[in-house]
Amino acid sequence: MKVKIRLGDSFWQLSQLFNIPLVLLLDSNRNVNPNSLQIGQEINIPGFVSVNVQIRPGDSFWRIAIERGISVELLYALNPTVNPNQLRPGQIIQAPLRVTWMVVEGNRNYTYEAFIQDINRLIGVYPFIRLNIVGNSVMGKNLYELRLGRGTKKVHANGSFHAQEWITTPVIMRFLNAYALSLTNQQPIRGLYTLPLYNATDLSLVPMVNPDGVNLVIQGANAAGAYRDSVLAINGGRTDFSPWKANIRGVDLNNQYPAKWQTEANRKPKQPAPADFPGTAPLTEPESIAMANLTRTRAFDRALAFHTQGKVIYWGFEGLEPPESETLVNEFSRVSGYTPIRYIDSFAGYKDWFIQDFRRPGFTVELGLGRNPLPLTQFNEIYEESLGILLASLYM
Numbered sequence: 001m002k003v004k005i006r007l008g009d010s011f012w013q014l015s016q017l018f019n020i021p022l023v024l025l026l027d028s029n030r031n032v033n034p035n036s037l038q039i040g041q042e043i044n045i046p047g048f049v050s051v052n053v054q055i056r057p058g059d060s061f062w063r064i065a066i067e068r069g070i071s072v073e074l075l076y077a078l079n080p081t082v083n084p085n086q087l088r089p090g091q092i093i094q095a096p097l098r099v100t101w102m103v104v105e106g107n108r109n110y111t112y113e114a115f116i117q118d119i120n121r122l123i124g125v126y127p128f129i130r131l132n133i134v135g136n137s138v139m140g141k142n143l144y145e146l147r148l149g150r151g152t153k154k155v156h157a158n159g160s161f162h163a164q165e166w167i168t169t170p171v172i173m174r175f176l177n178a179y180a181l182s183l184t185n186q187q188p189i190r191g192l193y194t195l196p197l198y199n200a201t202d203l204s205l206v207p208m209v210n211p212d213g214v215n216l217v218i219q220g221a222n223a224a225g226a227y228r229d230s231v232l233a234i235n236g237g238r239t240d241f242s243p244w245k246a247n248i249r250g251v252d253l254n255n256q257y258p259a260k261w262q263t264e265a266n267r268k269p270k271q272p273a274p275a276d277f278p279g280t281a282p283l284t285e286p287e288s289i290a291m292a293n294l295t296r297t298r299a300f301d302r303a304l305a306f307h308t309q310g311k312v313i314y315w316g317f318e319g320l321e322p323p324e325s326e327t328l329v330n331e332f333s334r335v336s337g338y339t340p341i342r343y344i345d346s347f348a349g350y351k352d353w354f355i356q357d358f359r360r361p362g363f364t365v366e367l368g369l370g371r372n373p374l375p376l377t378q379f380n381e382i383y384e385e386s387l388g389i390l391l392a393s394l395y396m
Helices: 011-018 022-027 061-068 072-078 112-125 168-185 195-200 211-219 221-234 261-267 286-298 324-336 350-358 376-395
Strands: 002-004 042-044 048-054 092-098 130-136 142-148 153-159 201-206 302-308 312-314 339-341 362-367
Touching: 011 022, 011 072, 022 195, 061 072, 061 092, 072 092, 112 142, 112 168, 112 211, 130 286, 142 168, 142 286, 153 168, 153 286, 153 376, 168 201, 168 302, 168 376, 195 201, 195 376, 201 286, 211 221, 286 350, 302 350, 302 376, 312 324, 324 339, 324 362, 324 376, 350 362, 362 376
Parallel strands: 153 201, 153 302, 302 362, 312 339
Antiparallel strands: 002 042, 048 092, 130 142, 142 201, 312 362
């Protein structure tokens, strides 16, 4: 929601008026100098939307404020050009409405288009969330990073490296929504107040690493565009793409990293396939390159890659993981019920490369149980299990 600066307004006064933490107001207006506000200048107010109110006979700002449980001052802030002493029946004014509901619609077939729709909803209500394009898919879809927080501890999480594991994307998006909602309403999540986490942590989320593959799994061959004939050939002529893990070129993005890549290449498919083909060399695909570049640039303190399924958390690689990893994974296990597994005979994944190159805690979290793609009937359960892990990644 936007308001226009009035004479005497300051960010501090607006934060008090709307009962919004000052840091969120400042971070929602990064291009505004708080020391040189101009009358009429538009300011973003996070956590609110404005609604139309039609004036009835006998209405006044006072009466409307009482009915809506808000202060009269809020109506003045949203209607700076309206004379409250000359209201006319039928006249439309604006009233603020605090957002107390989730705006992400996660429990649905979560295509790239659904993802973009929810990004726009989140940014519209919570402009302190920063949106970055970190790369593009083979088909040219933007790979988005959503980032929030102003702390020094850098935490990263990602989802949908594997196309058929697309349920990880709405899980991450729902968490982001819950986090932002908690911040603006100053209400805890599982007893944990989140503003201290925001001030201490810089959270980076790439919820959909493989958008081309996700749409292929959900929508079928027509979603492949110019790659339609190619994906049908790779899939053996089958029109059911639900088991597909790879990107649109048939490369498994989580087998693309230079962490014992050759070991995987020697025992995995030698040509494009619905799953497991590691490519002709490490980091050949634009999606895996984008994730590597983002990680190198930001140098995260810890990274979590969300996959499905198994209810396990992989946390080691070749003995290169730091001691902190075990402490973290034990807390992740406690809050989720998932089983920690240190080593597995599988390499060249994002988590492996992160541990190898940065010597920092990296985790592959396998959400849920069953056959991929997991059904949406598991969504709420999976979200509740992942919520504890994501929160712990911030407070630990």
